[in-house]
Amino acid sequence: MAVEAVVFDVGNVLIEWQPERYYDPRIGADRRRAMFAEVDLHGMNDDIDRGGDFQAVVYAWADKYPEWRKEIRMWHDDWLEMAKPEIPQSVRLLRALNKAGVRTLALTNFGIGTWAIATPVYAFLNEFSKAYVSGHMGVIKPEAEIYRQVEADSGIAPERLLFTDDRIDNINAAQARGWQTHVFDGPQGWADRLVAEGLLSAEQAR
Incomplete structure (x- = not known):
């Protein structure tokens, strides 16, 4: 046809879209693996992809996980460095x-x-x-x-x-x-x- x-x-x-690769040099591979194991960051991103407010969704997830607040907020604050090249x-x-x-x-x-x-x-x-x-x-x-x-x-x-x-x-x-x-x-x-x-x-x- x-x-x-x-x-x-x-x-x-x-x-290229490899969030894990973004985090490794910034927080270390071991800490990144621990964060992704504890926090469903790809599920968070699905909420954004369904139309959720970008900053509001990320910051709300960050507040749910105080230990990872700074790292989760990077998903929003440094997103262009994540979505490249x-x-x-x-x-x-x-x-x-x-x-x-x-x-x-x-x-x-x-x-x-x-x-x-x-x-x-x-x-x-x-x-x-x-x-x-x-x-x-x-x-x-x-x-x-x-x-x-x-x-x-x-x-x-x-x-x-x-x-x-x-x-x-x-x-x-x-x-x-x-x-x-x-x-x-x-x-x-x-x-x-x-x-x-x-x-x-x-x-x-x-």
Whole structure:
């Protein structure tokens, strides 16, 4: 089935997202492991990605864990240092698709506040035909509703969407709705898939 739109996840596809890596040089790997074992920081981030106020959510969690208050607040106060760097080849692929006239969409678990911080810094986040941001939608991947909303809003049949994401649960949820998918494990594999689909030439995908 011909692809009508290419759908990108953002975290670990276009921008590296490794909070554990951020904390290790700042508080030490042992202390970081202890904090993540005690505090469900990724669950906290899900609350943000569902539309919760960025600072209010992080600071409330920090207040629940006084021993880790300073470290948890860093999730908000130093977030741009956590959400970096961009993945250059993936950005080039996005721009090559846009230049080739292929419709590009983002489907990302991202908070309202974090998206507002990221978009002025990472210009390519503003270059999609449309970005579907979980915080604005009130639902996150891999819940089926977020995929349904993309289908309904874009008007594109599921089988004509090609979606890449680094998380297999998000991929499986898209496949269950009939989307074409690619598990992102590096930009070169994604480039090869786009060439194989006839969306880019090998030259364009470099």
